[in-house]
Amino acid sequence: MAACIPPGSTAQVKAIPCNIRKEDEVKNLMSSVVSEFGRLDFLVNNGGGQFQSPVSMLSLKGWNAVVDTNLNGTFLCLREAYNAWMAENGGAVVNIILLISKGRPGIAHSAAARAGIDNLSKSLAVEWASNGIRINNVAPGSIYSVTAAENYKDIGDVFRHAIPFTPAKRNGTTEEVSAAVTFLLSPAAAFITGETIKVDGGWDLYQVPWEIPEHDRMPAYNWEKIIEEEDKPKAKL
Numbered sequence: 001m002a003a004c005i006p007p008g009s010t011a012q013v014k015a016i017p018c019n020i021r022k023e024d025e026v027k028n029l030m031s032s033v034v035s036e037f038g039r040l041d042f043l044v045n046n047g048g049g050q051f052q053s054p055v056s057m058l059s060l061k062g063w064n065a066v067v068d069t070n071l072n073g074t075f076l077c078l079r080e081a082y083n084a085w086m087a088e089n090g091g092a093v094v095n096i097i098l099l100i101s102k103g104r105p106g107i108a109h110s111a112a113a114r115a116g117i118d119n120l121s122k123s124l125a126v127e128w129a130s131n132g133i134r135i136n137n138v139a140p141g142s143i144y145s146v147t148a149a150e151n152y153k154d155i156g157d158v159f160r161h162a163i164p165f166t167p168a169k170r171n172g173t174t175e176e177v178s179a180a181v182t183f184l185l186s187p188a189a190a191f192i193t194g195e196t197i198k199v200d201g202g203w204d205l206y207q208v209p210w211e212i213p214e215h216d217r218m219p220a221y222n223w224e225k226i227i228e229e230e231d232k233p234k235a236k237l
């Protein structure tokens, strides 16, 4: 990032290691920003992720790891940014979530955690309005990056797989997500709070990429058949 700063700019980049699952590290991150830079105007909760697994195969430990990272980590960052600076001085927050309007079979743990963030944002948009804090979400579709692809390399090319489900017929770019984040943080979004912007090339309006095997396990409601079954003589011991 430092290499992207144009010559002559006063912008600075400083990396402070922080595991957002660890309360003391999150407290340290927010207080260090305020002591180092004198303010904390914006928070982008971008850290997160998941592994693919059907729910039936998920261990509690795996479920907890994903909920802890995505939902609890976001909660800790929000609360500590509020306590360290934003309660007194206001600010703008963007949480990165997932497309969740149709559920997310295959990554249901992460979708449940992100739905929690979506709802948390709505609560805080009201709870923290009088502190001058706006809070919104960005829900990316399939966005290719080398680091994201690295996480999924063992299960095939999920980013190529997503293209037929995306009306734009391509993956999004990280810059296209950043553009939405920057807009929401900027004064141009001064009257927007508690909202989610999808950056998905139309994916959410289209199909769910989950194949349902042919089956006859959901028969139609049939009252007569139920009565017939109930009228049959019951076995006697």
Ligand SMILES: CCC/C=C/C(=O)SCCNC(=O)CCNC(=O)[C@H](O)C(C)(C)COP(=O)([O-])OP(=O)([O-])OC[C@H]1O[C@@H](n2cnc3c(N)ncnc32)[C@H](O)[C@@H]1OP(=O)([O-])[O-]
Pocket (backbone or CB within 6 Å): 048, 049, 050, 051, 052, 053, 059, 061, 062, 063, 065, 066, 069, 141, 142, 143, 147, 148, 149, 151, 158, 159, 162
């Ligand atoms: C179309 C594309 C859409 C893309 C969307 C994106 O988000 S792109 C973003 C791309 N970037 C990312 O998605 C970031 C990915 N990574 C992460 O964010 C974290 O690694 C994590 C939150 C998934 C897990 O947190 P952690 O690593 O600290 O976890 P831990 O070490 O504490 O393990 C706890 C338990 O979790 C389980 N388990 C863990 N991994 C797997 C697995 N691969 N497989 C199966 N299971 C797995 C396992 O049960 C394990 O217990 P065990 O069996 O070891 O006793």
Ligand SMILES: NC(=O)C1=CN([C@@H]2O[C@H](COP(=O)(O)OP(=O)(O)OC[C@H]3O[C@@H](n4cnc5c(N)ncnc54)[C@H](OP(=O)(O)O)[C@@H]3O)[C@@H](O)[C@H]2O)C=CC1
Pocket (backbone or CB within 6 Å): 018, 019, 020, 021, 046, 047, 048, 049, 050, 069, 073, 096, 097, 098, 099, 139, 140, 141, 142, 143, 144, 145, 147, 148, 151
């Ligand atoms: N790419 C996509 O298609 C989509 C991405 N998203 C979401 O966008 C966000 C960015 O993902 P993306 O850039 O694509 O993928 P990356 O895997 O490159 O980024 C994930 C980031 O989360 C950080 N992270 C994970 N766990 C923690 C933790 N406990 N504490 C601090 N940081 C953590 C990682 O840090 P480190 O590198 O140090 O491990 C990494 O920088 C994620 O929340 C992701 O789920 C949502 C929908 C689609």
